[in-house]
Structures are given as structure tokens and as C-alpha cells.
Amino acid sequence: MSSRSHLKAESTREAEAKSSHYQKLANSNRSTGKSADKTTTSSSSHQRMAKSSHSPQSDFGRLVWAPDEKDGFVLARVVDIATNQLTCDREDGKGQVTASYDAVFAADEDLKKTVEDNCALMYLNEGTLLHNCKARYRKRKIYTYVANILISINPYEDITGLYSKEAIKSYRGKSLGQMEPHVYAIADKAYREMRRYKESQSIIVSGESGAGKTESQKAILRYLCENWGGQTTTIQQRLLETNPILEAFGNAKTLRNNNSSRFGKFVEIHMGNDGLVAGGFVSHYLLEKSRLCRQTKGERNYHIFYQLIAGAPDSLYKKLMLMSPNKFNYLKHGTSQFFAHPTAKPTVASERLSDATRKSGFARDPIVDDQADFQRLAKALAGSGFTAEQQNFIWSTVAGILHLGNITFEEQVNDTKGGCKVDPASDLSVSAAATLLGLDTGNLQLCLCTRIMQATKGGVKGTLIRVPLKVGEAAAARDALAKAIYSRLFDWIVAGVNKSIPFENSAYYIGVLDIAGFEFFAVNSFEQFCINYCNEKLQYFFNERILKQEQELYDKEGLNVPKIEYADNQDCIELFESPNGLLKLLDEEARLPKPTSQHYTTSVFEHNKDHFRCALLRSLFESTEPKKMTGSKLQSTSVAAKFNSQLTVLLEKLKITGTHFVRCVKPNAEMKALCFDGASILSQLQCAGMASVLKLMQKGYPSRTSFADLYATYKKLLPADLARLDPRLFCKAFKN
Numbered sequence: 001m002s003s004r005s006h007l008k009a010e011s012t013r014e015a016e017a018k019s020s021h022y023q024k025l026a027n028s029n030r031s032t033g034k035s036a037d038k039t040t041t042s043s044s045s046h047q048r049m050a051k052s053s054h055s056p057q058s059d060f061g062r063l064v065w066a067p068d069e070k071d072g073f074v075l076a077r078v079v080d081i082a083t084n085q086l087t088c089d090r091e092d093g094k095g096q097v098t099a100s101y102d103a104v105f106a107a108d109e110d111l112k113k114t115v116e117d118n119c120a121l122m123y124l125n126e127g128t129l130l131h132n133c134k135a136r137y138r139k140r141k142i143y144t145y146v147a148n149i150l151i152s153i154n155p156y157e158d159i160t161g162l163y164s165k166e167a168i169k170s171y172r173g174k175s176l177g178q179m180e181p182h183v184y185a186i187a188d189k190a191y192r193e194m195r196r197y198k199e200s201q202s203i204i205v206s207g208e209s210g211a212g213k214t215e216s217q218k219a220i221l222r223y224l225c226e227n228w229g230g231q232t233t234t235i236q237q238r239l240l241e242t243n244p245i246l247e248a249f250g251n252a253k254t255l256r257n258n259n260s261s262r263f264g265k266f267v268e269i270h271m272g273n274d275g276l277v278a279g280g281f282v283s284h285y286l287l288e289k290s291r292l293c294r295q296t297k298g299e300r301n302y303h304i305f306y307q308l309i310a311g312a313p314d315s316l317y318k319k320l321m322l323m324s325p326n327k328f329n330y331l332k333h334g335t336s337q338f339f340a341h342p343t344a345k346p347t348v349a350s351e352r353l354s355d356a357t358r359k360s361g362f363a364r365d366p367i368v369d370d371q372a373d374f375q376r377l378a379k380a381l382a383g384s385g386f387t388a389e390q391q392n393f394i395w396s397t398v399a400g401i402l403h404l405g406n407i408t409f410e411e412q413v414n415d416t417k418g419g420c421k422v423d424p425a426s427d428l429s430v431s432a433a434a435t436l437l438g439l440d441t442g443n444l445q446l447c448l449c450t451r452i453m454q455a456t457k458g459g460v461k462g463t464l465i466r467v468p469l470k471v472g473e474a475a476a477a478r479d480a481l482a483k484a485i486y487s488r489l490f491d492w493i494v495a496g497v498n499k500s501i502p503f504e505n506s507a508y509y510i511g512v513l514d515i516a517g518f519e520f521f522a523v524n525s526f527e528q529f530c531i532n533y534c535n536e537k538l539q540y541f542f543n544e545r546i547l548k549q550e551q552e553l554y555d556k557e558g559l560n561v562p563k564i565e566y567a568d569n570q571d572c573i574e575l576f577e578s579p580n581g582l583l584k585l586l587d588e589e590a591r592l593p594k595p596t597s598q599h600y601t602t603s604v605f606e607h608n609k610d611h612f613r614c615a616l617l618r619s620l621f622e623s624t625e626p627k628k629m630t631g632s633k634l635q636s637t638s639v640a641a642k643f644n645s646q647l648t649v650l651l652e653k654l655k656i657t658g659t660h661f662v663r664c665v666k667p668n669a670e671m672k673a674l675c676f677d678g679a680s681i682l683s684q685l686q687c688a689g690m691a692s693v694l695k696l697m698q699k700g701y702p703s704r705t706s707f708a709d710l711y712a713t714y715k716k717l718l719p720a721d722l723a724r725l726d727p728r729l730f731c732k733a734f735k736n
């Protein structure tokens with residue numbers, strides 16, 4: 001479990017952090033097998049409870065963290081103690097707070113401390129965690145540990161030297177806690193454990209949109225490539241170039257993040273037996289397709305469209321028949337303002353600019369620069385082995401999709417079947433789309449205005465019939481075609497990227513999972529539904545790996561630590577996955593001749609109305625066998641089913657690797673540098689399971705050291721008889 005080097009690290013820490021905690025949850029994933037040569041020690045101070053639940057009278061006049069809607073917690077002094085609640089005077093003079101005992105946490109001991117690992121505080125709870133993170137964040141220290149889980153709070157500004165080459169070198173080979181908390185330290189730990197245990201590792205980076213997941217993932221990738229890139233620079237260069245490629249096609253400006261990844265990814269960095277980077281592999285999940293045809297006000301389509309318009313050389317621009325973003329239906333509903341780096345002087349020709357860019361200039365962002373990013377993308381594609389012909393195919397397909405979106409339809413007045421035809425005003429768009437997508441213009445027109453049906457009765461069974469589409473249906477078919485082309489293009493590009501970073505010589509890998517976090521919107525899209533489901537699964541994995549296994553270890557070692565209750569979300573996962581759950585019913589609905597949201601929700605409620613009540617009883621009667629699909633209208637795998645099976649594969653991978661967690665936090669909704677919105681941050685930390693971890697640490701054994709280290713410390717002072725014992729037996733004797 002813990003390692004020798006962690007104890008060494010302790011001596012380099014500040015006095016206040018004396019009881020080193022870096023190791024506590026340390027690889028609780030190893031708690032069963034590889035912990036045999038480890039033991040635990042406890043710091044008795046941590047056994048004291050923080051809450052004011054003990055001896056109420058002694059709490060009178062005490063400084064506490066009291067809940068606050070805006071700041072999460074405020075400092076306050078207990079002035080009244082009632083049966084179920086406390087009343088406190090706020091220290092900022094802004095009145096009183098009345099709250100239940102459970103919601104108030106002792107503050108007096110740790111007020112002036114800021115510690116690298118939150119577990120080094122006297123009281124481990126949400127109040128002290130938030131305070132510690134805030135105090136550190138003010139000093140531009142964005143990283144804090146809770147045990148060996150890293151909390152990373154987005155600074156929204158470049159912090160000098162934080163990711164420099166020197167920093168990369170300085171973390172190499174250092175145990176967690178020897179250096180300031182950093183995502184590099186987590187990457188290094190993963191690397192060392194991969195080598196030590198000869199086992200692949202995963203780093204799970206989570207957090208809501210804009211929290212900094214992608215930037216963390218990139219930092220980890222850079223760290224590994226820079227330190228263990230090996231002799232040949234090609235592979236590491238290609239690995240690093242996956243980012244501009246994936247971001248161009250899979251990232252977009254949203255209201256929450258100018259460079260939001262609209263897909264999930266698991267990037268494996270493969271290492272050979274020599275410990276050097278040997279290749280890589282990117283798995284991607286659930287690209288948000290709805291964005292392709294329509295964007296929320298203030299958001300954009302995928303970066304590639306703007307990059308191409310802003311950055312394509314004149315000849316390519318003409319060949320692709322490009323225009324200003326305002327002239328494309330798939331771009332003009334969102335914001336079509338171009339982006340540039342704050343210091344850049346873009347040279348985009350004025351006819352390419354959108355009205356918004358002409359009026360307000362370029363939006364500035366250090367990460368998104370449409371014109372320059374096009375050059376970067378072309379270079380990255382070439383570097384990743386995409387030939388000139390393949391690149392042209394990509395540009396043509398992207399432009400073809402834009403022209404496809406400009407095709408509109410009108411009713412066929414004389415058509416008795418109520419069919420439609422392509423609006424003559426969009427003839428040019430049809431021919432441009434057909435040319436660029438390599439299709440026949442007439443055929444494209446026909447396919448957009450009709451659908452093919454196979455007769456199942458009457459006439460000659462099996463005959464294919466063309467059924468005319470109404471205007472709305474044809475528009476929907478056009479959008480579906482655009483989305484299908486784009487998502488297949490994305491798959492093809494990722495496959496090409498993977499081909500460029502082969503990993504035949506791989507012994508193990510370090511996988512970095514960057515997947516969008518929980519989000520809650522007034523109207524949740526299907527994609528968000530899937531993402532939330534995925535997050536429930538990951539949270540379950542976190543609970544199992546960190547909370548459950550840690551408690552099992554305490555049980556196994558007979559440590560008598562009281563059980564910590566944590567929110568078990570198995571119920572919620574079953575609601576998605578059970579034979580009558582949300583996913584299965586969705587597939588069934590899609591197979592109906594006329595599926596409706598109303599019918600779907602009704603059947604979900606009907607089948608699951610008692611879901612959270614009589615789960616046990618129901619399980620006695622229910623078959624766990626999934627229902628067989630019979631004579632279906634829908635032959636292909638649904639998006640939900642595909643995502644579900646991808647998720648199963650992913651979780652299987654995570655289960656057999658050592659895991660490390662980076663919890664990213666978005667500090668404020670305005671994307672402002674160093675602005676700490678306490679309430680929102682607290683809620684993110686709670687969702688990430690940090691409150692439960694702290695509870696466990698408070699009651700459990702946050703400090704650990706190996707038998708070997710304890711033995712080495714005391715050996716010289718002991719009589720020869722005892723010193724002869726092997727470390728494990730020695731520790732046993734020592735304990736008794």
C-alpha cells in the first residue's frame with residue numbers, strides 16, 4: 001500500500017503537516033493483494049470528531065464553519081445551542097446563521113493553516129476542505145490533495161512556471177507529497193506504480209464542463225512524453241499532436257467553455273518493457289451530434305468549420321466554395337464570431353468574417369485561435385501520417401456538410417402524396433454539397449426528398465418503394481445525413497490518429513480518462529442523459545475503489561473503524577440498466593412505428609414507479625435475463641446501446657488497472673481568473689465524493705507506512721533478538 005518513499009517525503013514537509021497523509025487511501029485498489037507487507041498507523045488527533053455534536057455546552061462561543069448559500073461556508077461563532085440546531089453570529093458581521101448540528105463544522109484549530117494535503121488538518125470535513133482550497137487558491141496554488149486524490153481548481157490564467165519544462169523534470173521520480181501538489185505528481189505516481197507493480201494504470205480526470213479536464217489530460221500526456229519519450233521523437237510528437245486534431249473536430253465553444261470537448265476520451269499512453277513511450281491509443285465516446293446542425297445562442301459548431309473558413313489558403317477556400325459563417329445554416333444560429341489568441345493579429349480576409357466578428361472583432365482566448373489553429377491542424381494531420389489526398393478529403397467533407405445544411409425544401413404543389421422538392425433557391429448548395437461529398441447531384445436530390453421502404457405485404461413482398469417526404473421530414477433527413485457523415489468522419493480521423501501511434505511494443509499503459517461531468521440543464525439533451533449515466537457508473541467505481549475497499553481493508557486488519565455511510569448510487573444505475581430501465585425502454589420506444597417522448601416517459605414511470613422503494617422484493621420476481629429482440633423495425637444498434645457497451649468495456653479496463661483520481665473544479669461560471677465561488681465549488685466537491693472521503697479519513701487511518709520503513713527506523717535501537725525478526729513479524733511484536 002504505502003511505500004518507503006512516502007515516509008521520506010514526510011520529513012521534507014512543513015511541521016504542520018507532520019502526520020503525513022499522502023498515502024492513506026493509497027491504492028486502496030491494492031488493499032487485498034499487495035498490501036501484505038504494509039501496515040497502518042493512526043494519528044490520534046484525527047480520531048476526534050469535528051462536528052459540534054459532542055458536549056454541546058463546550059461548543060458555546062466556538063468558531064465554526066456555518067453553511068452559507070453564497071460562499072458555501074462562512075466563519076461564525078456559536079451563540080445559541082438548541083435541541084436540534086445551533087445559532088451562530090457570522091464573523092463578517094452580516095447577521096446570524098441557524099443550522100442543524102450536522103451542517104456545522106468546527107473551525108478553531110485549522111483556521112490559519114493552509115496545507116498541501118487536506119488530511120493534514122485537525123478536522124477533516126467539508127468546511128475545512130473548502131477553506132483550505134480557498135486559501136491556497138488565493139495564493140495561486142490550484143492543486144490540493146485529499147489523501148492521494150488530487151483536487152485541481154481551474155485558475156483561468158497561466159500561472160508562471162507551473163507547467164514549465166523544469167517543473168516536468170522536477171517531479172520525476174518524486175513521491176506524492178515531496179513536492180507541491182501537482183497533476184505531474186499524479187502522473188509520476190501512475191508511472192512509478194506501473195513499473196513497480198507491472199500493471200497498467202488509469203488516471204480518471206473528472207469535473208464539470210470548463211473545470212480543466214482536457215488541460216489536465218494534456219499536461220499528463222506532456223509529462224509522460226517529456227520524461228519518458230524515448231529515443232525516437234516521432235511517436236511522442238504524434239501522441240502530442242492527437243490533441244489539436246481531436247480538438248478541431250470534437251471541441252466547440254459553449255457558454256461554459258470556449259474549448260469544450262463534446263466527446264469523452266480515454267487516451268492510453270503505452271510503454272515498453274524499457275519504461276519508454278511505445279505508442280498510444282485513443283478511445284472516444286459519444287460525440288455530441290446535435291451541435292452539428294443547431295447550436296444554442298452564444299455557442300458555436302465544432303471548431304473545424306471556423307478554422308477552415310478563417311485559415312484555408314485562398315485556392316482551397318475557393319475550391320470548397322466557402323463563405324462567411326453567416327451564410328451557412330449550420331453556423332449562423334449560434335455565435336459565428338471568430339477566435340484569436342489575445343496577442344494575435346489575425347489576417348483573415350474581410351469577406352470571410354462573420355457579422356459578429358466585423359462588429360465586435362475577434363473573441364480573444366489563449367487556447368482557441370481559428371486562423372492559426374487551421375495551420376496547426378494541417379501540420380498535425382501531416383505529422384500523423386494523413387496524406388495530402390486524405391487531408392483534401394477531410395476539407396471537402398467538412399465543407400460539403402456546410403453546403404448540405406444550406407439545402408432547403410418546398411412543397412410539391414401538384415404532388416398528391418404531399419411530397420416535397422429541393423427549393424430551387426438552394427440548387428447551388430445541392431451541387432456544391434454533391435461535388436464536395438463525391439455524390440451525384442440528381443441522386444442526392446432524390447435521396448433527400450424520399451425514403452426507401454420495403455413492402456411487407458401486398459404486391460411483390462420485399463419490393464423497394466420510394467416514399468416521398470414532407471418538407472419537415474426532408475429537412476430532418478438532411479440533418480441526419482449531415483450528422484452521420486460528420487460522426488463517421490470523426491471515427492475515421494480517430495482511427496487514422498491511432499494508426500499513427502501503433503503500440504506493438506507495449507508492455508503496459510497509462511490511460512487518462514477525460515469525460516464530461518454531471519450537468520443539469522432546464523432541458524437535458526439525450527447526450528447529457530448518457531453523460532450523466534456514465535458519471536453515475538464512474539462514481540460507483542470511485543465508491544467501490546476508494547470507499548468500499550478502504551473499509552474492507554480496515555475490517556480485514558481488525559481495526560474497528562466505524563462504518564462510514566456514503567451515497568450508494570447502485571439504485572440509480574439499475575434504473576438505467578434494468579430490463580425495464582431507461583435504456584431498454586428507450587430502445588423499445590425507438591422501435592415503435594410512431595415513437596413519442598410522452599409515451600416513453602409514461603412507460604418509464606409505469607415500469608419504474610416503485611424503483612427506489614421495493615427493489616429487493618422486485619428482484620425476487622424478476623428475471624435478470626434481458627428481453628430478446630423480436631422482429632424489430634430497428635436493426636442497427638441504438639446510440640444508447642452502443643454507448644452502454646462501450647462503457648462496459650471502459651469499466652472493465654478501469655477495474656484491472658491501478659487507479660488515480662484527479663477531481664477538476666470549475667471556480668466560477670464567468671470563467672474569470674482566480675474568482676472563487678464557494679457554494680458552487682462546495683457542491684462540485686460533494687458530487688466528486690470528497691465529503692465521504694474526508695469522513696472516512698476522519699474516522700479511519702489516514703497515515704500509513706510500510707513494515708520495512710518502521711523496521712528500519714527502530715532496528716538500530718533494538719536488542720539483537722528483536723532486530724533479527726523479519727519486518728512484518730517485528731512490527732507485530734512492536735504492536736504488542
Ligand SMILES: Nc1ncnc2c1ncn2[C@@H]1O[C@H](COP(=O)(O)OP(=O)(O)OP(=O)(O)O)[C@@H](O)[C@H]1O
Pocket residue numbers: 154155156157158159207208209210211212213214215216257258259260261262367515516517664
Ligand atoms: N491549469 C490551467 N491553467 C490555466 N488555464 C486553464 C487550466 N485549466 C483550464 N484552464 C482554462 O480553462 C479552460 C477550460 O478548460 P478545459 O477545456 O480543460 O475544461 P474541461 O473540463 O475539459 O471542459 P469540457 O468538459 O467542456 O471539455 C481552458 O480552455 C483554459 O482556458
